[in-house]
Amino acid sequence: MNVTKCDFVTSSKNALTNNCSYLLHSNINHSEITLNASSPFHNPLFLQALEQQACVGANSGWQPHHIELPDHQLLFPSYLKSHSYGEYVFDWAWADAYQRYGLQYYPKLVTMQPFTPIGGQKHFGNALTDSAVSQLTDSVVDICQQQSLSSWHCNFIEQYFAEQLQSNGMMTRHGVQFEWHNQGYASFEDYVSRFTSRKRKTTNKERRVAISSVDEIVWRTGDDINYQALEAFYLCYQTTYMKRGQKGYLSFGFFQQLAKQMGDNMLLVTAEKDQKIVASALFFFDQDNLYGRYWGCLQELDMLHFELCFYQGIEFAITKGMQRFNPGTQGEHKLYRGFEPVTTYSSHYVARSDFSAAIKDFCLEEQRQIAQYAEQCKKLLPYKIQA
Numbered sequence: 001m002n003v004t005k006c007d008f009v010t011s012s013k014n015a016l017t018n019n020c021s022y023l024l025h026s027n028i029n030h031s032e033i034t035l036n037a038s039s040p041f042h043n044p045l046f047l048q049a050l051e052q053q054a055c056v057g058a059n060s061g062w063q064p065h066h067i068e069l070p071d072h073q074l075l076f077p078s079y080l081k082s083h084s085y086g087e088y089v090f091d092w093a094w095a096d097a098y099q100r101y102g103l104q105y106y107p108k109l110v111t112m113q114p115f116t117p118i119g120g121q122k123h124f125g126n127a128l129t130d131s132a133v134s135q136l137t138d139s140v141v142d143i144c145q146q147q148s149l150s151s152w153h154c155n156f157i158e159q160y161f162a163e164q165l166q167s168n169g170m171m172t173r174h175g176v177q178f179e180w181h182n183q184g185y186a187s188f189e190d191y192v193s194r195f196t197s198r199k200r201k202t203t204n205k206e207r208r209v210a211i212s213s214v215d216e217i218v219w220r221t222g223d224d225i226n227y228q229a230l231e232a233f234y235l236c237y238q239t240t241y242m243k244r245g246q247k248g249y250l251s252f253g254f255f256q257q258l259a260k261q262m263g264d265n266m267l268l269v270t271a272e273k274d275q276k277i278v279a280s281a282l283f284f285f286d287q288d289n290l291y292g293r294y295w296g297c298l299q300e301l302d303m304l305h306f307e308l309c310f311y312q313g314i315e316f317a318i319t320k321g322m323q324r325f326n327p328g329t330q331g332e333h334k335l336y337r338g339f340e341p342v343t344t345y346s347s348h349y350v351a352r353s354d355f356s357a358a359i360k361d362f363c364l365e366e367q368r369q370i371a372q373y374a375e376q377c378k379k380l381l382p383y384k385i386q387a
Helices: 044-052 094-100 130-146 159-167 190-194 195-211 225-241 253-267 304-320 333-337 355-377
Strands: 003-006 014-015 023-024 063-064 064-071 074-076 078-081 108-111 151-157 170-181 216-221 266-273 276-285 289-297 324-326 340-350
Touching: 044 253, 064 130, 064 333, 074 130, 074 195, 078 130, 078 190, 078 253, 094 190, 094 355, 108 130, 130 151, 130 340, 151 159, 159 170, 159 340, 170 304, 170 333, 190 195, 190 304, 195 304, 195 333, 216 304, 225 253, 225 276, 225 289, 253 266, 253 276, 266 304, 276 304, 340 355
Parallel strands: 003 023, 108 151, 289 324
Antiparallel strands: 003 014, 023 064, 063 078, 064 074, 078 108, 151 340, 170 324, 170 340, 216 266, 266 276, 276 289
């Protein structure tokens, strides 16, 4: 009989009912799998910072529950969730349906980088063979059964992984994000020259308005992201959340740790007025990709959000020869600025068969609607029609 090892509970073993073997870890460092980074977020340093700075664990509603498949040398960063915040694949309606029938939807199991709606690899270790994916799905089903979890959600995954999971009985959801792609642009001016005349004039006007409202816009990377700049960014970040009656998920210590350990993969763009930082946007990047993640401001200055979060990002990507810029989830206003619709993928398992049948129908209908929506979005792009 196979057993699991769970290094954060008092009982050391849980019997398995399926033909699978896995380990569960409460700390990303407890696994012996080699943790090679594939993006700034799928990086042990990023995940360690979340754990070490208490952004996950404790009372966060994100309890580390990392799944290791030792037979295949694979590790999937995963979390027990007591809510659905910070996931960006929305299942609130599913939770409401459970509640209406007097059932508990939480806890559930989620595989993703917390608070990070960025598509890409969700495992460390070896390649995802069909055998490994089959063992993963068997393990997930067993974990849900053994621990009375309602469901498993693997969010913002690559298309091929979604297809592998679907072949093993998982349900697939589609979503839409908006991304900028570099077509060999020499400059921002070269980029907007591909816009229609009206859209180009609008974009240039937005930039003039934003830039004229502050004294200076500064790019900082690496060691230039010093304590004072990071402190000012964090004040902007939390102030923007407080305006909505909320608190930012991430602590100042988290950003400090990342700046120290991953500063060469971070871009902090600040708008300064009267020798003070009044707005800022924090990006992450690798050789080919730029990711917009966090924004905040102390003053509401016209068009400054678009300038810092979108236009400065595009300029940086062009300057560095990056091929793709993902500015963050949601926001149809991105279309008018040249960000194109792309499909996102997530995979889901619902333990109760009476609910999973209805949810499967929902997912299929949602896929059709998402495809139609993406086509409609393309009509709003600012580019000239190519002959």
